[in-house]
Amino acid sequence: MLFDVRPKEYRKDLYDREKEIEMIKDSIQRKTWIVVLGMKRVGKTSIVNVSVNETNSIVLNLNLMRIYNPKKSNYPRSSFINLFLESINSAIKKYTLGGKVLRVVSNVLGIDESSFIDFNAVKIRAGLKKFRNEDIGFLTREMDELAKDNGKNLVIIFDEAQELAKVNGINFSSVFHDIYDYCKNTTIIFTGSMIGILEKVLKNIEYEKPFFGRYIRRIYLERFDREASKDFLVKGFDEEGVKVSDEVLEDALNKFDGVPGWLTFFGSEYSFSLKHNKAIKVDDIVKMAMKEVKEEAKNFILSTQSKERYSATILALERLGGKGELKQITKVASSILGEDVPEPRIYEILNRLLDYGFIEKQAEEYSLLKDLPNKVGVVEAASELLSS
Ligand SMILES: Nc1ncnc2c1ncn2[C@@H]1O[C@H](COP(=O)(O)OP(=O)(O)O)[C@@H](O)[C@H]1O
Ligand SMILES: [Mg+2]
Structure with missing residues (x-):
């Protein structure tokens, strides 16, 4: 299956x-x-x-x-x-x-x-x-x-x-x-x-x-592209013998961004709820997935030398609309923390986040992942840790 x-x-x-x-x-x-x-x-x-x-x-x-x-x-x-x-x-x-x-x-x-x-x-x-x-x-x-x-x-x-x-x-x-x-x-x-x-x-x-x-x-191994993601969901729901509206499919495709594990989890939970007449929304499943990421991200941030700076770096990325270059990120992170954090330090933090797969980099630009569970999970971990 x-x-x-x-x-x-x-x-x-x-x-x-x-x-x-x-x-x-x-x-x-x-x-x-x-x-x-x-x-x-x-x-x-x-x-x-x-x-x-x-x-x-x-x-x-x-x-x-x-x-x-x-x-x-x-x-x-x-x-x-x-x-x-x-x-x-x-x-x-x-x-x-x-x-x-x-x-x-x-x-x-x-x-x-x-x-x-x-x-x-x-x-x-x-x-x-x-x-x-x-x-x-x-x-x-x-x-x-x-x-x-x-x-x-x-x-x-x-x-x-x-x-x-x-x-x-x-x-x-x-x-x-x-x-x-x-x-x-x-x-x-x-x-x-x-x-x-x-x-x-x-x-x-x-x-x-x-x-x-x-x-x-x-x-x-890359994520599925949009076409493959859709085909995967359609075939999966077919196999489960359930009918799912185009609206729900599109919503899921937007939120899970081709991550096979999320699509599978969504397919499994959504089919189950349809078969057993339980009301469920795509967002309920996003939330469950997001919790998993949040735990992972929290554990990671807590294992570092500076939970404040890691958290502020992630939140800076979020404030910049999910992506930004080193200079901008340093500026925003510094203002979140109310101190001047040296750029090389933020560079180091970004690279560690990158190494651990919590963010991505393209050319000079760092970004949060695009699927909602990863994006929101990481950001929520950061904001909880910064306020605690
Ligand atoms: N190509 C695929 N077809 C069907 N299910 C997949 C596919 N790739 C991943 N999955 C499902 O996604 C989840 C994550 O897969 P897994 O192999 O554990 O990923 P990884 O080892 O990269 O973390 C599992 O539920 C798995 O069944
Ligand atoms: Mg594995």
């Missing part, structure tokens, strides 16, 4: 994205590492899932959002290792791998095989103390070989990979170089919403030997 709000797994539930899926599948075939970049809720996880499911691969799926915590600037090494081990555990179950890999991983942890299969938290935690960073590469090599022996590729997905930068005590460049060198049957797929941050992580990998000069292929 197009309006299923979870990340999609199969092409029948996915709208379009044929081109991107072919690129990902092609990269897996050639073992070219790739990174899928795009704003939150644009469909990165979905297209990666759908693509790998159409190749003959064993998949280790590491969803970094599982350890994500906006209030923490660092994650302990163990939380990453745990995620890695969980991905092996799921793969063993999903592909009924057992045998050697199970023996090896239990050995590394010094626990018995059934405790690993059951993912016994107490025993795993004890075993983590024995787990060395080299074991990440070691276990990946085992998986790589196993996949090869079965005539399959190994694909490792690092979903929302910018979070790797916050993991303590692991040198990821060295881990990735190890995998690149020894696991010839493996493709790594990174995804990231915080494009600026992820690019910094990738640079560390790309600019060092043995990777040097090789490129991790970038795939940028």
